[in-house]
Amino acid sequence: MTPACPKPKAKKKKKRKKSTPRTVIMNKLDKLSAAKCREQGYCTICEKTSSRLNAHHYKGRTYKGVRWYQPNLICLCVQCHTFNPFFSAHRTPEAFKKKMIDIKGQKWHDDIQEKATNHKSWKMADLEKLLESYLD
Numbered sequence: 001m002t003p004a005c006p007k008p009k010a011k012k013k014k015k016r017k018k019s020t021p022r023t024v025i026m027n028k029l030d031k032l033s034a035a036k037c038r039e040q041g042y043c044t045i046c047e048k049t050s051s052r053l054n055a056h057h058y059k060g061r062t063y064k065g066v067r068w069y070q071p072n073l074i075c076l077c078v079q080c081h082t083f084n085p086f087f088s089a090h091r092t093p094e095a096f097k098k099k100m101i102d103i104k105g106q107k108w109h110d111d112i113q114e115k116a117t118n119h120k121s122w123k124m125a126d127l128e129k130l131l132e133s134y135l136d
């Protein structure tokens with residue numbers, strides 16, 4: 001038996017992360033940096049051009065120093081990013097890392113590593129500057 005007049009569902013407020021000027025700018029940077037990365041137009045690993053491309057963060061997004069640093073963003077097809085269980089950035093991270101160093105070189109890795117670990121928190125003004133550089 002269904003009640004004739006069901007109680008309206010209690011309004012659930014979706015918990016949203018507070019949007020502050022800082023998070024707004026960070027979200028914009030996420031979008032713009034990923035879009036720029038995908039402009040490469042082909043997968044860095046398998047060189048496919050047809051499939052949907054993702055921007056993978058070589059050093060994870062939690063490393064704020066390289067979150068929007070183009071060398072840290074790797075243009076990948078969805079297979080090489082997450083789907084391929086035998087080799088992909090998220091399923092076989094160690095093998096992926098090795099392959100990336102083969103492709104890009106140890107210097108590239110060391111540069112990212114250094115920027116990722118030595119980064120102090122972003123100042124708002126610096127975030128704004130970075131955003132401007134993406135909008136140019």
Ligand SMILES: [Zn+2]
Nearest residue numbers: 043046077080
């Ligand atoms: Zn690929």
